Amino acid sequence: MAQALAQSGLHEQPGTASSSQVPPLVVPLLVICPLLLLLARFATTAKPATPREKLLAELPSPPSRFPVIGHLHLVGSLPHVSLRDLAAKHGRDGLMLLRLGSVPTLVVSSPRAAQAVLRTHDHVFASWPGSAVTDILFYGSSDIAFSPYGEHWRNIRKIVTTQLLTVKKVRSYRFIREHEVRLVMEKIGETSAIGKAVDLSGLLPFFTNDIMCTIVSGKLFKEEGRNKLFRELTDANSKLLGGFNLEDYFPSMARLGVVRRVVCAKAEKVIKRWGNFLDTLIDGHVSKSLVNHGDGKISDYIDVLLSVEQEYGLTRDNIKAILVDMFQAGTDTSSIVLDFAMAKLIQKPWLMTKLQAEVRRTVPRGNHMVTEDDQRDAPATPTPCALVPHLCLADCDIQGYTIPAGTRVLINGWAISRDASSWERADEFVPERFMEGSSTATADYNGNDFLFLPFGSGRRMCPGMNFAISTIEIMLANLMYRFDWKLPAGSMNVDMTESFGVTVPGRRRSSLSRYSHHTSCFFT
Numbered sequence: 152m153a154q155a156l157a158q159s160g161l162h163e164q165p166g167t168a169s170s171s172q173v174p175p176l177v178v179p180l181l182v183i184c185p186l187l188l189l190l191a192r193f194a195t196t197a198k199p200a201t202p203r204e205k206l207l208a209e210l211p212s213p214p215s216r217f218p219v220i221g222h223l224h225l226v227g228s229l230p231h232v233s234l235r236d237l238a239a240k241h242g243r244d245g246l247m248l249l250r251l252g253s254v255p256t257l258v259v260s261s262p263r264a265a266q267a268v269l270r271t272h273d274h275v276f277a278s279w280p281g282s283a284v285t286d287i288l289f290y291g292s293s294d295i296a297f298s299p300y301g302e303h304w305r306n307i308r309k310i311v312t313t314q315l316l317t318v319k320k321v322r323s324y325r326f327i328r329e330h331e332v333r334l335v336m337e338k339i340g341e342t343s344a345i346g347k348a349v350d351l352s353g354l355l356p357f358f359t360n361d362i363m364c365t366i367v368s369g370k371l372f373k374e375e376g377r378n379k380l381f382r383e384l385t386d387a388n389s390k391l392l393g394g395f396n397l398e399d400y401f402p403s404m405a406r407l408g409v410v411r412r413v414v415c416a417k418a419e420k421v422i423k424r425w426g427n428f429l430d431t432l433i434d435g436h437v438s439k440s441l442v443n444h445g446d447g448k449i450s451d452y453i454d455v456l457l458s459v460e461q462e463y464g465l466t467r468d469n470i471k472a473i474l475v476d477m478f479q480a481g482t483d484t485s486s487i488v489l490d491f492a493m494a495k496l497i498q499k500p501w502l503m504t505k506l507q508a509e510v511r512r513t514v515p516r517g518n519h520m521v522t523e524d525d526q527r528d529a530p531a532t533p534t535p536c537a538l539v540p541h542l543c544l545a546d547c548d549i550q551g552y553t554i555p556a557g558t559r560v561l562i563n564g565w566a567i568s569r570d571a572s573s574w575e576r577a578d579e580f581v582p583e584r585f586m587e588g589s590s591t592a593t594a595d596y597n598g599n600d601f602l603f604l605p606f607g608s609g610r611r612m613c614p615g616m617n618f619a620i621s622t623i624e625i626m627l628a629n630l631m632y633r634f635d636w637k638l639p640a641g642s643m644n645v646d647m648t649e650s651f652g653v654t655v656p657g658r659r660r661s662s663l664s665r666y667s668h669h670t671s672c673f674f675t
């Protein structure tokens with residue numbers, strides 16, 4: 152045995168030939184490490200050169216900062232978790248400054264600080280930093296989500312909130328939601344008939360995508376199989392928005408011509424495909440509306456946008472940007488929440504049974520599925536929270552610190568909604584906390600209660616909240632009503648509590664797409 156170990160090199164004695172040879176990387180490391188440590192010391196102790204740097208230097212910040220990369224090395228693969236841990240250690244009053252590359256970024260991790268940013272000084276923080284990639288993918292950032300705060304954003308936000316996402320409009324799409332739910336139930340039923348596991352993570356993105364396709368462009372759209380292409384394009388956007396983008400951390404470097412060309416090349420290709428596709432759809436609607444007025448059918452988003460085109464001075468590119476936004480913001484977000492909720496419920500069978508009993512009690516006997524009429528008492532669906540980047544537009548006082556203009560601000564909604572000083576069993580999935588009888592039953596996700604901000608708050612708050620809640624609730628209620636679920640051994644390979652997506656420093660839902668677990672479930 153000893154001989155075998157010695158031969159394999161695991162049992163070498165000091166002084167033997169192989170241990171006395173210095174591995175090739177050691178010498179450069181011995182030189183580089185002290186140099187880096189020296190530079191890190193210099194970076195953290197150097198006197199601030201400008202008034203802006205002086206203000207930033209006042210903010211609590213982790214000491215271990217390197218030149219060039221700043222604090223990037225401290226942010227792990229789950230940024231929301233790293234940022235929470237760093238803020239607990241180095242932050243003060245829910246505020247902490249990080250240098251992500253060359254970008255000063257204020258991380259906000261307490262309800263009080265979030266309220267100061269998103270309510271008290273909402274107008275100062277209502278913009279976002281901008282990027283070359285979003286300029287390409289969203290037609291000069293002329294959509295709503297990526298548009299800088301200002302007149303154009305106000306105009307587009309007004310269209311979206313008064314024409315596309317009103318409560319009345321969302322209700323009018325009820326039959327589309329119920330139809331798509333029915334199709335998913337049939338698919339699950341068919342899989343059940345042959346005794347196979349159901350791949351919910353595979354089904355749910357198509358469910359939310361298909362709803363959005365019909366709402367954007369009408370029934371024909373899906374029948375022609377175009378929904379698959381939309382899914383592909385939305386995925387391509389998510390990858391571009393969610394990957395590591397040099398520009399987010401080193402904006403001045405990304406302004407160099409060569410670098411910019413490399414960063415933008417892929418985005419140009421993707422938007423060309425979006426453009427061709429959306430132009431065909433819009434042209435189809437234009438010619439249809441010339442021959443067919445007021446046929447009483449529910450109008451889709453393209454119809455609506457064309458009908459207000461002149462009133463709001465919309466260009467063709469503006470219309471396309473809004474449509475891309477609706478897909479990007481409105482599909483993965485809801486499917487991931489559904490996936491997350493189901494995965495968590497399957498891990499807690501007693502809770503699943505309890506919620507199932509509640510859903511089943513509300514549905515009249517003999518009904519094959521839950522409709523939106525049956526949903527008055529549907530269980531609350533807790534939604535995980537995202538990290539959302541904002542940009543400080545003018546020097547602003549927050550809790551005694553002056554935040555200089557140009558600082559990026561990340562609201563770590565995930566950390567806030569798991570703060571042990573606000574929530575009991577803060578890290579656990581406990582939907583009962585939102586049910587009658589619990590001390591937090593009245594916790595409000597409408598952006599008024601800063602303990603819980605799944606849809607954000609203030610001027611940039613999610614305008615798709617009603618849309619999302621309607622989609623999530625009807626699907627979740629039916630999944631629970633129709634089937635009893637259990638998990639095949641070893642099929643859930645990631646703990647979703649820790650992996651649920653948050654955004655990285657670009658206004659994006661990037662890590663939603665990093666949410667790569669696979670929820671396949673058996674049902675009985």
Ligand code: HEM
Pocket residue numbers: 295296297308476477480481482484485488534535537539604605606607608610611612613614615616618619
């Ligand atoms: C569970 C699902 C969803 C969640 C958790 C969610 C969450 C969010 C959050 C946190 C923001 C940023 C708020 C801020 O900057 O403070 C946001 C923005 C936005 N969301 Fe949602 N969202 C969801 C579904 C939807 C849906 C279904 C739509 C559209 C159909 C939508 C459209 C938008 C748009 C357009 C914005 C940008 C608003 C602006 O910048 O003015 N979202 N969402």
